[in-house]
Amino acid sequence: MTAGIGTPAPRRPRTGRRSLTVVLPLAFALAFIGLWYITSAFLLSPSRRFILPMPHEVLREAFLTPKNLLALLGPLWTSTVIAMVGLSIAAAIGVVTAVLMSQAKWVETTLFPYAVALQSIPVLAIVPLIAFAFGYGYESRILVVVLISLFPIITNTLFGLQSTSPQMRELFTLKRASRWTVMTKLQFPAALPALFTGLRISAGMAVVGSIVADFFFRKGDSGIGLAIDTYRNQLNGEMLYGAIILASLLGLVAFWMFGLLGRLFVGSWYRPDRR
Incomplete structure (x- = not known):
């Protein structure tokens, strides 16, 4: 039977969508590993294979050897x-x-350009200043993470706070709600999806920041970034790629963790329109 005007289009079953979220990344991973094998086996000479060791060699040396x-x-x-x-x-x-920023336009006008400038300045350019001010320990490494991951949280949260429905704002105004009530009962709940989106982006950037900071601030316990640098200097390809894989997994886990938290907090009432 032909669907009439106004009849909603049939939706793809959820089970099909969920299977695709597993099958497609798995297929891409298998293709990537296959390309990795081809490059290492046929495009690199044995004397240069340390640049890209075989995947099974990385698995054996980095992950199946307890000491490593x-x-x-x-x-x-x-x-x-x-x-x-x-x-x-x-x-x-x-x-x-x-x-x-959402409560006073002059605050947004004053601070937002500096937030953009902070995001635009390469962290490597201000690393010496951080070192002079805070030394080479944990404080400096944490500060680098803060500087790298701050901007997406500001912009996404501000977007969410400013995207509340005008009709709902008018309703709160008619009820003579205080500014605090509008913030806590309307704006902030409406901003939660955007806030968690910003946190997901910043989570991956925080991992990058911690790795970048390891290259310059070497006091305290060694981080995965320092391990990457050490194995690079030693030309230890298996351990180098093992460290890179673990760093990538850390970023993925952090991204997924905040995605899960977002679904737990707002999933009961927020449903983005997906086709």
């Missing part, structure tokens, strides 16, 4: 702690800043 795995997990934990502490500080600063 422990040598990677310690730095990975250090980078995880630094990334999460820096991200927590950035989240607190970013949310407060966005709330202030």
Whole structure:
């Protein structure tokens, strides 16, 4: 039977969509590993194969050898702690800043250009200044994470706070609701999806920041970035790629974790339109 005018188009079954979310990334991963094997086996000479060792060699040396795995997990934990502490500080600063911007236009006009400038300045350019001011320890590494991950939280939270329905605002005005009531009962709940989107973006950037900071601030426990630099200098391809894979997994886990938290907080009432 032909669907009439106004009849909604049939939706793809949820089971099909969920299977695609597994099948497509898995297919891409298998294709990537196959290309990796071809490049290492046929495009590199044996004397240069340390540049791109075989995937099974990376698996055996980095992950199936207990001593080497422990040598990677310690730095990975250090980078995880630094990334999460820096991200927590950035989240607190970013949310407060966005709330202030949403409540007073002059605050947004004053602070937003500096937030953009902070995002535009290469972190490597201000690393010497951070070192002079805070030294080469944990504080400097955390500060780098904060600087890298702050901007997406500010912009996404501000967008969410400013995107509330005008009709709902008028309703709150008619009820003579206070500014605090409007913020807590209308604006902030409506901004939660955008806030968690910003946190997901910043979570990956926080991991990058912790790795970048390892290259310059070497005091304290070694992070995964310092491990990458060490294995690079040693031309230890298997351990180098093992460290890179773990760093990538850390970023993915952080991204997925905040996606899960977002669904737990807003999933019961927020449903983005997906086709």
